[in-house]
Amino acid sequence: MNLGDSLTSQALAAGQRVTPTAAPPGTIRLAVVLTDGSIQHFERPATGDSKNWRATDFETAGGGCAFDEPVTAEWGHALDLFTHATTR
Template sequence: MVLGDQLAQQALKEGQRITPSPAPPGIVRLAIALGDGSIQHFERLATGTCGDWRATDFESPGSGFAFNEPVTAEWGRGLDVLATAQ
């Protein structure tokens, strides 16, 4: 499993709050809060499909990481569902 899929899997399983994040026009960006207080961000083009998601910034109390990892369509479908529910 690729890193982007692992991050999406964790966020979809453990996410407690989903918030659309500010993004440039034409970008869909989600912030998924995890139980430990960290936040994982995902984004794709607004015209993209479930296979176009990327795992991006990870925020955690006291630290953070910048990712640019692809998420496969299998896990991207879950992110699409969350994005359309917002």
């Protein structure tokens, strides 16, 4: 499993809430709030599909980390499901 898939797996397993967040035009961005209050972000082009997701910023109360890791289509499909559920 690559790093992007590992971040996605952990975020979806430990996430309490998934919400769309502000993003540049043409970009879909999701924030997954984890049980400790940290937030893992994911994004893809609005015209993309499940194979275009990337794991991006990770925010914590004490700081954070910037990621730009690809997510495979299998894990991206799960993020797409949240995208469709939260943007209706």
